[in-house]
Amino acid sequence: MSEPVFDLTYIWAGIIAFGVIMYVLMDGFDLGQGILFMFAPSDHDRDIMMNSVAPVWDGNETWLVLGGAGLLAAFPLVYSIFLPALYIGVFLLLAGLIFRGVAFEFRFKAHSSRYLWNWSFAIGSTVAAFAQGAVVGAYIQGFETENMRYVGGALDWLTPFTVLTGIGLVAGYALLGATWLIMKSEGSTQEWAYKLVKPLLAAVLVIFFAISIGTPFVDAFVADRWFDGISAIWLLPILGLASAFWIYRSVSQRREGTPFIATMALFVFTYLGLLASKWPYVVPPNYTLADAASAHESQLFLLIGLLFVIPIVLVYTAWTYWVFRGKVKADQGYH
Numbered sequence: 121m122s123e124p125v126f127d128l129t130y131i132w133a134g135i136i137a138f139g140v141i142m143y144v145l146m147d148g149f150d151l152g153q154g155i156l157f158m159f160a161p162s163d164h165d166r167d168i169m170m171n172s173v174a175p176v177w178d179g180n181e182t183w184l185v186l187g188g189a190g191l192l193a194a195f196p197l198v199y200s201i202f203l204p205a206l207y208i209g210v211f212l213l214l215a216g217l218i219f220r221g222v223a224f225e226f227r228f229k230a231h232s233s234r235y236l237w238n239w240s241f242a243i244g245s246t247v248a249a250f251a252q253g254a255v256v257g258a259y260i261q262g263f264e265t266e267n268m269r270y271v272g273g274a275l276d277w278l279t280p281f282t283v284l285t286g287i288g289l290v291a292g293y294a295l296l297g298a299t300w301l302i303m304k305s306e307g308s309t310q311e312w313a314y315k316l317v318k319p320l321l322a323a324v325l326v327i328f329f330a331i332s333i334g335t336p337f338v339d340a341f342v343a344d345r346w347f348d349g350i351s352a353i354w355l356l357p358i359l360g361l362a363s364a365f366w367i368y369r370s371v372s373q374r375r376e377g378t379p380f381i382a383t384m385a386l387f388v389f390t391y392l393g394l395l396a397s398k399w400p401y402v403v404p405p406n407y408t409l410a411d412a413a414s415a416h417e418s419q420l421f422l423l424i425g426l427l428f429v430i431p432i433v434l435v436y437t438a439w440t441y442w443v444f445r446g447k448v449k450a451d452q453g454y455h
Contacts, residue, residue, distance in 0.1 A: 143187060147180040174224075223244060294320050
């Protein structure tokens with residue numbers, strides 16, 4: 121059999137990387153609403169928070185399904201190692217998302233039990249966000265493997281470093297949620313959201329700095345990547361800090377849409393920094409993208425399907441956000 125004319129592995133890597141960051145940005149702000157939910161001044165504010173994400177929250181998770189299915193199809197080795205290594209973490213992630221989804225629907229119908237669904241929504245969102253951050257931390261610190269199999273323990277993923285990354289993502293999602301609420305609300309709810317942004321931004325920067333300091337101690341490869349001479353990779357943290365300053369300045373100037381855009385930029389540059397740190401390892405510290413890739417024929421067959429699916433998802437997402445643009449009120453929900 122002749123060798124393929126071109127390698128689809130890196131095309132698939134780009135597709136999955138795009139799906140992951142789209143999920144983080146799209147679902148991150150509604151998880152952020154849940155993280156902040158029980159800190160809201162009143163139930164009136166909580167109604168506004170829920171209504172701000174009600175039309176879009178379930179569609180946002182399309183990107184999680186797309187990224188997960190693409191990962192299974194294009195890089196099956198990742199699944200065969202990640203799932204045994206992160207079984208408990210992934211279970212917590214899915215349980216949190218299910219809890220949040222059920223609470224989202226039942227809260228609109230409940231009366232005397234509404235406070236229980238409030239807590240369910242908040243706890244489910246926080247657990248899901250923390251689990252996502254802990255999974256990212258486990259990816260950074262790597263996996264114990266032999267002959268393309270995971271040979272570590274069920275709780276090897278849970279370390280002080282992964283707890284730190286979990287807390288960092290909770291704070292990051294809360295910041296994303298606060299800036300979204302600034303854009304979608306008005307009056308006292310918006311004022312409350314404005315007050316949250318600067319403390320949350322400070323917490324995110326402190327935690328992200330601690331993660332950056334700790335990363336070379338859990339993975340020496342990252343230290344070599346960053347400190348082996350001058351590299352353009354340093355532009356990413358510089359742009360990340362510029363985004364943080366943009367958030368601070370736009371909130372100080374009482375802008376409405378700009379803080380959310382700047383927070384998304386902060387996430388994007390942080391995410392690109394993570395990818396640049398680990399490239400080309402998809403199952404660190406041993407296996408690269410090429411090692412984990414499925415057969416060329418499988419990648420090509422599925423890619424043809426995604427060439428139709430991704431544009432449809434993008435158009436539908438853009439249309440949904442356009443239709444439900446503008447401010448929301450407590451008495452104007454999709455129920």
